Amino acid sequence: MLSLATPWWLLALPLPFFVWHLSRRRRARGDARDVQLRHPQAALLAELQGQLPPQPARLPWLWLIACCLLILALARPQWLDDTPPGRNFVLAIDISGSMRALDFSEGEKAISRLDMLKQVVDGFLDSRANDRVGLVIFGDDAYTLAPLTHDLDLLRRLLRDVDNGVAGEKTALGPAVAIGVKRLQHEDPRSRTLILLTDGSHTSGEITPASALEMAQYAGVTLFTVGIGSHGKVLFPRGPTQRPDYKEVPMEEGVLQSLAEGSGGQYFRAAAPGELGRIIAEIDRLATIPLDGSQRRADEWYWLPLSLAILLIAAAQLSPLLARRRMTEAEAP
Numbered sequence: 001m002l003s004l005a006t007p008w009w010l011l012a013l014p015l016p017f018f019v020w021h022l023s024r025r026r027r028a029r030g031d032a033r034d035v036q037l038r039h040p041q042a043a044l045l046a047e048l049q050g051q052l053p054p055q056p057a058r059l060p061w062l063w064l065i066a067c068c069l070l071i072l073a074l075a076r077p078q079w080l081d082d083t084p085p086g087r088n089f090v091l092a093i094d095i096s097g098s099m100r101a102l103d104f105s106e107g108e109k110a111i112s113r114l115d116m117l118k119q120v121v122d123g124f125l126d127s128r129a130n131d132r133v134g135l136v137i138f139g140d141d142a143y144t145l146a147p148l149t150h151d152l153d154l155l156r157r158l159l160r161d162v163d164n165g166v167a168g169e170k171t172a173l174g175p176a177v178a179i180g181v182k183r184l185q186h187e188d189p190r191s192r193t194l195i196l197l198t199d200g201s202h203t204s205g206e207i208t209p210a211s212a213l214e215m216a217q218y219a220g221v222t223l224f225t226v227g228i229g230s231h232g233k234v235l236f237p238r239g240p241t242q243r244p245d246y247k248e249v250p251m252e253e254g255v256l257q258s259l260a261e262g263s264g265g266q267y268f269r270a271a272a273p274g275e276l277g278r279i280i281a282e283i284d285r286l287a288t289i290p291l292d293g294s295q296r297r298a299d300e301w302y303w304l305p306l307s308l309a310i311l312l313i314a315a316a317q318l319s320p321l322l323a324r325r326r327m328t329e330a331e332a333p
Contacts, residue, residue, distance in 0.1 A: 005076035005298070012074075016067035020060065062316035069309035077305070078298040086130030087191040087287060088148055090180040091121060094198035094228070095162055096139045097169035098249045101199065103234040104276075110235060113199055113228050114164055120276045121159060125152045127284065134183050135159065138176035140168025140204045147183060171198060172205035177212035177223065177259065185219040192221040193287045195280075196259065199229040201252035209255050216263045223263040224283045225256040230271045 004010070095114060104116040125133060135145040135155055145158050173196070180194040194216070202209050216223055229249060236247040253269065260267040266286065270276040 001080045002301075003078050003080050003298075005078050007075055009071055009075040012071050013068055015071075016064050020064065060316065062312050062319070066309040066312035066316065069305040069312065073302045073306040073309065075302075077301040079301060080298050086132060087193065088132050088134075088184060088187045089128075089287070090134040090136060090148070090183050090194045091124075092136040092138060092142070092176040092180045092194060092196045092198075093117060093121070093159075093162075094139075094171060094176075094200065095137050095164055095167055096171045096200060097165055098171070098200045099228075100164045101229060101234045101236050101247070101249055102244065103230045112164070112237075114162075116276060117197060117228065118159055118162075120280055122156060123277060124280050124284070125155060128152055134180075136176055136180050136183070137162060137167055138172045138179075139165065140170045141172050142175035142179045142205070143167060144179060144183065148187065168204070170204035171200035171202060172207075173198060173200075173202040173255065173259075174207035174209045174212040175205040177209065178207045178215055181212070181215045181219050181221045184221050189220050191287075192219065193283075194221050194223050195283060196223060196225045196256070197228060198225075198256070199227065199249060199251060201250055202255060209259055213259050213262045216259075221263060222287070223259050223265040224287070225260045225265070225267045226276070226279055226283075227251050227253055227256050227267070227269045227271075228276065 099114040099117070100112050102110040102112055104111050104113060106116075106119075132148040132150055133146075133152065133155055134148040135158065137143055137145050145162070146155055149155065176198075177194065177196060180196070184192040184194060213223075215221075229251065233246040233248045235244050236249075237244045253267070257267040259265075266283075268279040268282070270279050
C-alpha cells in the first residue's frame with residue numbers, strides 16, 4: 001500500500017506557481033519603469049525592423065514540475081508491506097561426540113541423534129514463510145555456522161555438511177547460548193528466540209550457563225531448550241571395525257530447564273522418535289509476535305521523485321543554452 005510519511009509537505013505544492021507569478025509581476029513592473037516613451041505602433045515598428053514583437057511570458061513547466069517533484073520527495077512516499085512480521089530464530093545445535101548415539105530410528109534403521117535433528121530442522125525450515133533463521137553449532141566451543149538469513153536453502157546445504165566432532169567432542173553450552181544471544185541482541189525485541197538443541201551437560205568453555213543466562217536476560221532473548229535422547233544407556237557406535245556398544249550419556253536437565261525458565265521460555269525433552277518434531281512445532285506455536293500496524297515494514301520511495309526532479313532541473317538549465325546555440329547556427333552565413 002502506497003503512503004506518505006510526511007504528507008503535510010504537500011501543502012507547499014502551490015508555492016512554486018506563486019513564486020513564478022510574483023517574479024513575473026516584479027519583472028513587468030521593472031520593465032515599465034525602464035520605458036521612457038511608449039509608442040502606439042511599437043509592434044509594427046519592430047516588425048518593420050525585422051524583429052519579433054515581445055512574446056508573452058511562458059510558464060516554465062520544467063522548473064515548476066521539478067519543484068513539485070521535490071516537494072513530493074519531501075513528503076516521503078513509502079510502500080507499506082502489510083504481510084505479517086517475520087520472526088528471528090537462532091538454532092544452537094549440539095554436534096559433540098555424544099550426538100553419535102543411535103537411539104532414534106528411521107523405519108527399521110537406527111540413526112544418530114544428529115541425523116534425526118537434521119531432518120527435524122529441515123522440516124522446521126520448510127515452514128519459515130517470512131522468518132529469518134541463523135545457525136550456531138557447538139562442541140568444545142561454539143561457532144556461527146550462518147547469521148540470520150532468509151536464504152533457507154543455504155542453511156540446508158550448510159547443515160547437510162555438518163558432522164559429529166568437527167567442533168570437538170565436548171559440550172560448550174554456555175558459549176553456545178552466548179553466541180546465539182549476540183546474534184539476536186540487535187533484532188526486533190519482540191522476536192529474539194534462541195532454540196538450544198543438545199543431549200549433554202556443560203563440559204567445555206569459559207562462559208558458564210549461568211553467565212549466558214544473564215546475557216540472555218539482559219538482551220531480552222527467549223530460550224527454548226530441548227534435551228535430546230532417551231534415558232539410560234543408549235547404543236553408541238565405536239570404531240569402523242568395532243561393534244556398537246551401550247553407553248550412558250549424562251544430561252543436565254536442571255541446567256537446561258533453568259536456562260529456559262529464567263529467560264521466559266520452556267524446556268522440552270525429546271526421548272523417543274517422533275517427539276522431536278512435535279516439540280519443534282510447539283516451539284513454533286509459542287514463539288509468536290504481537291501484531292500491530294506500527295511495526296509494518298516500509299520501503300522508502302522518495303528517491304524516485306527526487307531523481308526525476310534533478311533530471312528536469314538539468315533539462316530546464318540546458319534548454320535555453322541549446323536554443324541559443326541553434327539560433328546562432330541558423331544566423332551564421
